[in-house]
Amino acid sequence: MKDTKLTVTNELTAPLNDLFGIFFEDINHAADGGLYAEMVQNRSFEFAPIDNSDYQATTAWELSDPQSLRVADKDPLNTKNLHYLTVDAKQTATITNAGFNSGMFYQQGEQYNFSFFVKALNGTQEVTVQLTDDSGKKIAAPQSITVESHQWLKYSAQFTAEQTTTTGRLVLTFPEGTRILVDMISLFPKNTFNHRPNYVRADLGETLKDLHPKFLRFPGGCLVHDGQLDPDNRGAMYRWKNSIGPVEQRPARRNNWGYNQTLGLGYFEYFELSEDIGAEPLPVLPGAHDPHHDREAPIAQLGDWIDDALDLIEFANGSENSKWGKVRVALGHPKPFNLKYLAIGNEEVGQAFFDRYPYFHKAIKAKYPNIKLINTSGPFAAGAEFERGWKSARENHSDLVDEHYYTAPTWFLANQHRYDSYDPKGPKAFIGEYASKKNQWYNAVVEASYMTGLERNADKVGLACYAPLFCNVDYKDWTPDLIFFNQSEVSPSVNYYVQQLFMKYQGTNNVDYHLANVPEAKVIDDGPLNDGLSPQADGTDVKFENIRLTANGQTKQFKGQSLSEKQTIRVCSTDADDYEVAFDVTKVGDEPKGAHFCFGEQDLDNTFTWVLGGWGNTDSMIRTMTNGMDTDWTQTSWTMNKNQTYHCQIKVSGRHITTWIDGEKMNEIEIPPFVVQPMYTNLTYDKKASQYYFKAVNVTDKQQEITLDTDLFADGSLYQLTGLPDAENHLGMTNQIERRNVPFSGHQFILPPYSVSVLMSTKQFRTQ
Numbered sequence: 001m002k003d004t005k006l007t008v009t010n011e012l013t014a015p016l017n018d019l020f021g022i023f024f025e026d027i028n029h030a031a032d033g034g035l036y037a038e039m040v041q042n043r044s045f046e047f048a049p050i051d052n053s054d055y056q057a058t059t060a061w062e063l064s065d066p067q068s069l070r071v072a073d074k075d076p077l078n079t080k081n082l083h084y085l086t087v088d089a090k091q092t093a094t095i096t097n098a099g100f101n102s103g104m105f106y107q108q109g110e111q112y113n114f115s116f117f118v119k120a121l122n123g124t125q126e127v128t129v130q131l132t133d134d135s136g137k138k139i140a141a142p143q144s145i146t147v148e149s150h151q152w153l154k155y156s157a158q159f160t161a162e163q164t165t166t167t168g169r170l171v172l173t174f175p176e177g178t179r180i181l182v183d184m185i186s187l188f189p190k191n192t193f194n195h196r197p198n199y200v201r202a203d204l205g206e207t208l209k210d211l212h213p214k215f216l217r218f219p220g221g222c223l224v225h226d227g228q229l230d231p232d233n234r235g236a237m238y239r240w241k242n243s244i245g246p247v248e249q250r251p252a253r254r255n256n257w258g259y260n261q262t263l264g265l266g267y268f269e270y271f272e273l274s275e276d277i278g279a280e281p282l283p284v285l286p287g288a289h290d291p292h293h294d295r296e297a298p299i300a301q302l303g304d305w306i307d308d309a310l311d312l313i314e315f316a317n318g319s320e321n322s323k324w325g326k327v328r329v330a331l332g333h334p335k336p337f338n339l340k341y342l343a344i345g346n347e348e349v350g351q352a353f354f355d356r357y358p359y360f361h362k363a364i365k366a367k368y369p370n371i372k373l374i375n376t377s378g379p380f381a382a383g384a385e386f387e388r389g390w391k392s393a394r395e396n397h398s399d400l401v402d403e404h405y406y407t408a409p410t411w412f413l414a415n416q417h418r419y420d421s422y423d424p425k426g427p428k429a430f431i432g433e434y435a436s437k438k439n440q441w442y443n444a445v446v447e448a449s450y451m452t453g454l455e456r457n458a459d460k461v462g463l464a465c466y467a468p469l470f471c472n473v474d475y476k477d478w479t480p481d482l483i484f485f486n487q488s489e490v491s492p493s494v495n496y497y498v499q500q501l502f503m504k505y506q507g508t509n510n511v512d513y514h515l516a517n518v519p520e521a522k523v524i525d526d527g528p529l530n531d532g533l534s535p536q537a538d539g540t541d542v543k544f545e546n547i548r549l550t551a552n553g554q555t556k557q558f559k560g561q562s563l564s565e566k567q568t569i570r571v572c573s574t575d576a577d578d579y580e581v582a583f584d585v586t587k588v589g590d591e592p593k594g595a596h597f598c599f600g601e602q603d604l605d606n607t608f609t610w611v612l613g614g615w616g617n618t619d620s621m622i623r624t625m626t627n628g629m630d631t632d633w634t635q636t637s638w639t640m641n642k643n644q645t646y647h648c649q650i651k652v653s654g655r656h657i658t659t660w661i662d663g664e665k666m667n668e669i670e671i672p673p674f675v676v677q678p679m680y681t682n683l684t685y686d687k688k689a690s691q692y693y694f695k696a697v698n699v700t701d702k703q704q705e706i707t708l709d710t711d712l713f714a715d716g717s718l719y720q721l722t723g724l725p726d727a728e729n730h731l732g733m734t735n736q737i738e739r740r741n742v743p744f745s746g747h748q749f750i751l752p753p754y755s756v757s758v759l760m761s762t763k764q765f766r767t768q
């Protein structure tokens with residue numbers, strides 16, 4: 001076995017700045033029913049089919065008597081909160097809310113703040129408020145609230161739970177004869193994170209703080225730009241001004257993840273949260289463009305959108321004498337939030353966005369030259385739209401470009417050197433969303449290996465954050481995620497501990513070092529991309545004709561195929577290194593979908609696919625499926641029209657793939673060999689803490705060793721994460737990997753199989 005030696009040349013190099021942070025989006029009920037501590041679901045009767053076709057104004061409420069209890073909108077609480085409950089009790093009537101999951105989480109000894117808005121129609125009346133469990137058992141002493149105002153007025157009450165339950169209910173009882181209007185029925189734990197009102201669940205807030213993130217990207221994601229242009233439309237894009245001020249005046253919003261967003265957790269709270277967890281705020285504003293529905297504001301009407309951006313900066317950083325600074329001060333935060341970063345758009349594709357971005361950029365830089373502006377490069381790691389974003393960023397001198405990729409571990413391993421060739425003088429990459437498809441330890445270790453490469457390239461990579469952050473286990477829209485929870489428990493994923501290690505032990509600068517005698521990398525796959533050829537339908541009826549394979553100097557033609565649903569038929573296979581496939585394809589079905597052509601297909605879980613009309617018939621992509629995990633390697637926007645026949649060609653030369661439609665090049669990609677290095681490492685120094693951090697990741701099943709030819713770590717400490725490759729945390733099973741924090745001495749650094757380690761020592765920086 002070779003003696004791998006670490007020597008430290010000890011020169012401080014690239015600063016790491018705010019490299020590792022987090023991304024919050026209200027997906028998987030991350031905000032409402034999640035981080036936002038409000039316990040009542042549908043507190044303001046604003047749920048509607050626009051949010052979700054199963055929703056109606058009384059969703060999540062149980063009404064004892066529909067004759068006495070109705071939702072109305074004639075004389076609302078205000079113009080942003082249009083629906084309320086009318087109570088005209090012909091007999092004693094009750095309304096019951098179960099919150100989220102199996103019910104509200106009441107904890108013995110904890111206090112809960114109840115409030116509601118009421119307008120009394122009939123003089124003085126009594127409403128009884130109770131906290132119970134799902135069997136009706138009393139959890140706290142009931143309280144009677146006397147309501148008497150003929151104007152909308154807020155009433156409140158406090159409860160102390162006498163028992164613990166996870167099936168809690170909030171029950172309001174109206175005696176016979178009661179005639180009142182009721183709205184904004186709210187229940188919060190008194191003990192929120194940092195004890196702020198209208199804020200964040202304490203346990204989830206602590207879980208974020210424990211990550212030590214350098215920045216917080218918010219509030220989305222697709223959530224930001226999916227919607228109507230008019231900010232007053234119920235299905236509007238996320239407009240930040242709708243999300244501040246008294247919660248009863250924040251309009252409910254359609255959340256494109258299929259539920260209702262109260263906006264109770266809004267921009268002010270996100271700024272507060274950033275401050276509370278020590279992260280730089282990084283808001284994402286819509287760029288007057290919704291790529292999902294091809295909507296964009298005319299260029300002549302960009303004024304309001306640009307003002308939104310300028311006003312946001314003033315809201316965050318302005319003095320109390322400025323219009324928006326004054327609003328921040330009135331909300332209770334006299335000091336500025338020191339906003340440094342601002343993103344315009346999320347995953348934008350299409351020229352419409354990039355025609356508009358320069359207007360935002362110029363106006364913002366003219367007034368606030370120090371704000372770092374973030375452009376976008378779409379949802380794929382390569383291809384025409386990705387290049388369009390980067391071109392725009394270079395032309396406009398954006399500070400950063402947001403890249404997103406959700407890919408298999410093989411992609412991460414094959415792309416370890418992705419950023420080595422980026423231009424350190426150009427805009428920096430912001431990996432605003434990434435994850436490797438599963439919440440198993442192997443995926444987390446591979447993510448760690450990739451993060452050492454992000455650190456190493458800190459002169460080209462400015463920021464990086466895993467996505468999505470949160471998932472309420474009973475409302476999954478998307479996996480993998482970083483932190484799982486329900487109403488009472490939190491289970492950080494195994495990936496969380498990798499992110500935490502890199503954030504907590506990030507350091508301020510890279511340090512020059514050298515590893516000698518590193519064992520050879522293991523080549524897992526560098527062979528040709530050959531095997532089966534299979535046309536496939538992708539959820540709509542398609543017809544394949546004139547299928548031809550040219551390989552080894554011979555052309556063979558195969559029978560045409562009419563396919564529907566997900567039907568696939570292998571027409572032949574090839575063992576040639578270089579080959580060409582041609583076919584004609586026609587979509588005959590109506591669904592907004594297209595077709596696939598699989599090549600190099602070993603089986604359904606291990607194949608290359610040309611996706612024609614993917615993502616709702618909007619893209620042409622080269623996809624791989626590796627052990628059932630898919631990766632979109634490159635993308636070009638393209639739509640397959642019904643009843644139009646397209647002549648398609650695929651050329652495979654070794655590991656190089658090119659596709660054409662009707663003679664026009666569509667996709668081109670070189671699939672790098674899949675190589676596993678015995679170790680992935682990086683050394684940083686933290687000037688503030690006077691700490692060295694040497695990170696080492698072992699993605700293999702063999703132990704690795706490094707001889708430390710330096711005394712830097714002779715009296716240091718070691719934080720090490722190890723586990724079985726398929727280890728995965730779940731609620732109630734939160735420690736499926738081992739985390740050890742031990743003193744370290746000597747010069748032999750052992751990297752166990754599937755491990756992520758950081759060696760640290762407190763030392764003044766010095767040259768050896």
Ligand code: AHR
Nearest residue numbers: 221222223347379467468
């Ligand atoms: O992180 C989930 C989603 O993935 C985000 O909303 C979007 O930006 C991306 O497509």
